[in-house]
Amino acid sequence: MHRRLVALAATALVALAACSGGATATPIADPSEIVTQSLDALSKAKTVHARADVTGTLPFDAGALLGGLSGDGSAPSSSGASMDLAGTYLDATVDIAGKKGTITVAIPFLLGTKLEAIMDGDTSYTRISLFGDTWQKSVASPDPNATPAPSDDLASMVADVQKALSQDGVTTEKLADEKCGEDDCYHVRITAPASALAEDASGLAGGLGGDLGDLGDLAQGLTSPAPGASPLVGGDVTIDWWARKSDLRPMKIVLGTTAAGSTLAVTVTMDKWDEPVTVTPPPADQVTDQPAFELPSFEIPSIEP
Numbered sequence: 001m002h003r004r005l006v007a008l009a010a011t012a013l014v015a016l017a018a019c020s021g022g023a024t025a026t027p028i029a030d031p032s033e034i035v036t037q038s039l040d041a042l043s044k045a046k047t048v049h050a051r052a053d054v055t056g057t058l059p060f061d062a063g064a065l066l067g068g069l070s071g072d073g074s075a076p077s078s079s080g081a082s083m084d085l086a087g088t089y090l091d092a093t094v095d096i097a098g099k100k101g102t103i104t105v106a107i108p109f110l111l112g113t114k115l116e117a118i119m120d121g122d123t124s125y126t127r128i129s130l131f132g133d134t135w136q137k138s139v140a141s142p143d144p145n146a147t148p149a150p151s152d153d154l155a156s157m158v159a160d161v162q163k164a165l166s167q168d169g170v171t172t173e174k175l176a177d178e179k180c181g182e183d184d185c186y187h188v189r190i191t192a193p194a195s196a197l198a199e200d201a202s203g204l205a206g207g208l209g210g211d212l213g214d215l216g217d218l219a220q221g222l223t224s225p226a227p228g229a230s231p232l233v234g235g236d237v238t239i240d241w242w243a244r245k246s247d248l249r250p251m252k253i254v255l256g257t258t259a260a261g262s263t264l265a266v267t268v269t270m271d272k273w274d275e276p277v278t279v280t281p282p283p284a285d286q287v288t289d290q291p292a293f294e295l296p297s298f299e300i301p302s303i304e305p
Contacts, residue, residue, distance in 0.1 A: 095277035
């Protein structure tokens, strides 16, 4: 009987260790390795909830935003104008493998605009507050020429990050471990000077947004603005990255920078890893197939290798 109790206790301890998510994993000292492994851990997630809050102000050039109408082709400047980003956020709950989820984007400085999206496989429903309460339904058509494979996308993303971390002037340091709620987390700080961003930002944004259609074009435009436009990122960028020690999944990412003397901060928190995601289509009487506005269809790309 004594031996059976010892064996049962040993089995229980092994099971408890397995359920702990590998809390005794070998510590990682290299901060760059923490970031790249954290990205890899993110790619293996089945579901996640993420919230991004944006604060600060940005210089605003209406002429550049509209493409510019001056006689010589350059965008007229609206020096001194700025946008207050308070209350701007993105909240998303996604099932990556199941290609379903919900997204809400609030942009108070644009007439209190709120965009909502519900994705369920190839079907998506979107609505913008400026156009009322009606949802626009769209069904994505499979692209037979879509490349590369998800695993190639992941490898390319990691390679881009590694390249960015190796740029001249970019520093990556491991700070003291911290608590993320009840979890123990690594804390890594990446500092990138404006010179490094100017060299690589456009290519990196183009690479990440290459398959996003109009959104990809927007990403490239923000990093390579037209003459006379105020760049989105005008100064050094600091990224603080917290990764859970047990499985390296990112728990919090804070990006801070300056643009023409104005500050900008983006705080992203992630939780509810691998929890079930349920979506409910809008009521049929609130849905139309006729677009009241033009938006790219929302899809959840598979990043699972």
